[in-house]
Amino acid sequence: MRFSTIFAAVAAALPAATAPTAVSLMAAGPTDPTPVDVLMMKPGQFNYNWTVTNWEAGCARGGCYYGFDIAAEEYTGYPNAPAFKAHCDGQNEGAPYTVCEMKDGGSAARRVSARLLERNSSDPVYIRVSYQYADSQPNAYFNWTGTGEASYNQFVAPAQTFNVTPSEVFGVA
Numbered sequence: 001m002r003f004s005t006i007f008a009a010v011a012a013a014l015p016a017a018t019a020p021t022a023v024s025l026m027a028a029g030p031t032d033p034t035p036v037d038v039l040m041m042k043p044g045q046f047n048y049n050w051t052v053t054n055w056e057a058g059c060a061r062g063g064c065y066y067g068f069d070i071a072a073e074e075y076t077g078y079p080n081a082p083a084f085k086a087h088c089d090g091q092n093e094g095a096p097y098t099v100c101e102m103k104d105g106g107s108a109a110r111r112v113s114a115r116l117l118e119r120n121s122s123d124p125v126y127i128r129v130s131y132q133y134a135d136s137q138p139n140a141y142f143n144w145t146g147t148g149e150a151s152y153n154q155f156v157a158p159a160q161t162f163n164v165t166p167s168e169v170f171g172v173a
Helices: 003-013
Strands: 021-026 035-041 050-060 063-072 084-091 110-116 125-134 141-150 160-172
Touching: 050 125, 050 141, 063 110, 063 125, 084 110, 084 125, 125 160
Parallel strands: none
Antiparallel strands: 021 035, 035 160, 050 063, 050 160, 063 084, 110 125, 125 141, 141 160
């Protein structure tokens, strides 16, 4: 079963309530009928922010580019999320996610990635950040994703600091 199919099935199963929702799905299909617990949370269900520092971004003939540091403390609500620090560099609005360099030496299996969202010329710049990590349970992982508003500031303004608030959490246990 494709990830997008699983994601759509989970999204359709979410109630309007604000509590986290776990849904059991069949894994790979008829050849692998193992149930998989999937967690998906809607925006506003958690109070957790990531801090972006040293944001610099600009555009040239070759396209737009960005660079920034991002960090977060451990999130102790449900689902728990380990603290992280990373440095991200990437280019081109609408390009796929670029994997960031982890800077904190943490022992957990985890990854931060980022991408610039496409925009109209008058719209603000939006950076989309994804934080994936393995949970303590075997074969379990979570992916938090959020968007931050910034600007193309290279050569015209100092480096920026702002928050990215995760708006989606997806997990498989």
